[in-house]
Amino acid sequence: MERDFVDWVLARWRAERPDLDVSSIAVAGRLARVARLQGRRLERVCRDIGVNLGELSVLTTLRRAGQPHHLTPSELYRATMVTSGAMTKRIDHLLALGLVERVRDPRDARSVRVGLTPAGLDFVDAAVGPYLEAEREVVAALTAEEQVELARLLRKLLLALEGTAATHGAGS
Numbered sequence: 001m002e003r004d005f006v007d008w009v010l011a012r013w014r015a016e017r018p019d020l021d022v023s024s025i026a027v028a029g030r031l032a033r034v035a036r037l038q039g040r041r042l043e044r045v046c047r048d049i050g051v052n053l054g055e056l057s058v059l060t061t062l063r064r065a066g067q068p069h070h071l072t073p074s075e076l077y078r079a080t081m082v083t084s085g086a087m088t089k090r091i092d093h094l095l096a097l098g099l100v101e102r103v104r105d106p107r108d109a110r111s112v113r114v115g116l117t118p119a120g121l122d123f124v125d126a127a128v129g130p131y132l133e134a135e136r137e138v139v140a141a142l143t144a145e146e147q148v149e150l151a152r153l154l155r156k157l158l159l160a161l162e163g164t165a166a167t168h169g170a171g172s
Contacts, residue, residue, distance in 0.1 A: 059124040070115035
């Protein structure tokens with residue numbers, strides 16, 4: 001059987017501290033490592049199209065919002081799970097690129113919404129294909145059935161964690 005980096009970590013812990021139960025590392029360590037490696041791959045895709053992963057997340061969140069592709073900055077930072085400061089930086093850069101615009105909220109003139117410009121809509125629609133292809137490459141080592149099973153198990157884990165976050169304050 002092939003061994004991965006996490007197998008090495010587990011072996012080292014077992015050698016150094018056989019008294020510890022390190023079995024959680026088999027799952028949690030692999031999840032963290034997969035997330036890091038996938039993030040690097042997706043960052044390369046984003047860099048090739050002229051934005052970073054966080055900025056593409058803003059654009060895709062606005063795209064998924066449906067017409068008129070506008071959200072408040074608060075809705076954006078909650079949806080993308082970043083701080084308001086990080087969101088402001090992302091929005092400012094996307095404004096400079098001409099991909100988003102700030103518009104007055106028609107229901108409350110004191111509020112501002114962020115929306116895709118026509119160029120932003122074209123940009124995100126073109127970017128989604130290469131991004132999804134990179135994601136498919138990440139999971140290609142698994143059969144279709146394995147992908148369905150892994151998605152089911154990860155949903156179960158995520159629901160448990162999201163319940164904890166809701167109880168203890170999301171974003172902490």
